[in-house]
Amino acid sequence: MSSLHKPTQTSSMTSAITDEPAHFRLCSSCKRPLAFGASYYTCSVTTCNRPKMTLTFCSVPCFQAHVPTLRHREAWAEEQRAPSRAAWLAQRAADTTDQERPLGAAREKGSASPGKAPSVVRRTATATDPTHAELEEPLMSNEEVLVVVSKVKAYIKARAGMNTADAVSAAVSDVVRAACDRAVERAKADGRKTVMARDITGTGTGTGTEPAA
Secondary structure, X not given: OHHHHHHHHHHHHHHHHHHOOOOOEEOOOOOOEEOOOOEEEEEOOHHHEEOOEEOEEOOHHHHHHHHHHHOOOOOOEEEEEOOOHHHXXXXXXXXXXXXXXXXXXXXXXXXXXXXXXXXXXXXXXXXXXXXXXXXXXXXXXXXXXXXXXXXXXXXXXXXXXXXXXXXXHHHHHHHHHHHHHHHHHHHHHOOOOOOOHHHHXXXXXXXXXXXXX
């Protein structure tokens, strides 16, 4: 009688081991496990980041290996940070709950207006409608990274064979942010609503047309 219960116990233990993830994902090129909390890379092309087919890579060479296969005309690797095991399990549990929720309850919780997602609401204010200035989208944080970190690191490596510290991306972003701020002021002083290349470089003045070559 006891032998009949042993397979069930073994099956339960196997299921418990299987449900406990050993890694975040696998590298789409070499199939190497991507550890929780570790850095990894994704492709900048939208089709490589679909919910059901997100390509992930353990290194830049693995990313580069997939580019000719998918015939990308222009693509670059974007460095990402894998979530912790606890955060990943919590997200998986939340996704499972959403899938098991009845369709009617999901619609009622999601939005009072059919066909609209409440989390995707765009509010824009134009210069011709000052009465709605309070709806203008908030400015980006001054700590926002404005450059492609992997591109900066690759350039420095190719230019001088040097590694790049993590803080460099924030410093370069500050330089870009300051240049953009100055360019905006130059465009305003010139009576334009479009920032041009000469606003960044500080060359050329006068009307809003580009100087003749």
